[in-house]
Amino acid sequence: MERFTVLYDKSIEDKGRDSYLRAIKKHIPYAEFIDISNYKNHVFGEELLFVKPLNEWFYNAMVNLMRGRYPSADVEGVATGRLTITAEAILRVIGPVDKKTVVIINQSNVLGIPLAKELIERGANVISLNSSYPCIDNLLTMTDVDVLVSASGKYEFKLDRILTRMIDVKVDLSDDLEDPIKITTVPTVEVLKERLEE
Known part of the structure; x- marks a missing residue:
């Protein structure tokens, strides 16, 4: 081994x-x-x-x-x-994305960038932001968002439930969303184990 x-x-x-x-x-x-x-x-x-x-x-x-x-x-x-481990794990939980609008609040080369590229390849409309974007509230209320992936990594970054309640699939890896209906874990360890066995 x-x-x-x-x-x-x-x-x-x-x-x-x-x-x-x-x-x-x-x-x-x-x-x-x-x-x-x-x-x-x-x-x-x-x-x-x-x-x-x-x-x-x-x-x-x-x-x-x-x-x-x-x-x-x-x-x-x-x-x-x-495709990175974290991006692959997120894709496994959000399901098919063709013609869906996905907002990603993370622009790292481990999560946000590879996830956005793969979602585009799969036919999604992708909006990529970081947590310092000044109009997140407006974007979330004025856009028909199907999937939200948030992994800001910042303790102080929070999105009120009123902004996310109409979004069908919410993945929150940084405790950013004050919405109780969200996915907080993705199968990163399972993907990692699969890669180590290749």
């Missing part, structure tokens, strides 16, 4: 990341967890997963290294251009 290492930055607080790490520990017992402050050298041939939030300089350097020399180490899919 190849080595599987999960790299994270414990100096940055993030409750979503911490629950993801716990789930990986529970379901993939051979995974090795390393804080980036203790990560010295990449063991080439091992599979790596970078769990954000992460020091951007470190993350970009490692993704560029994998993209250029060691694409087989990229479990997530960012360096190889493959």
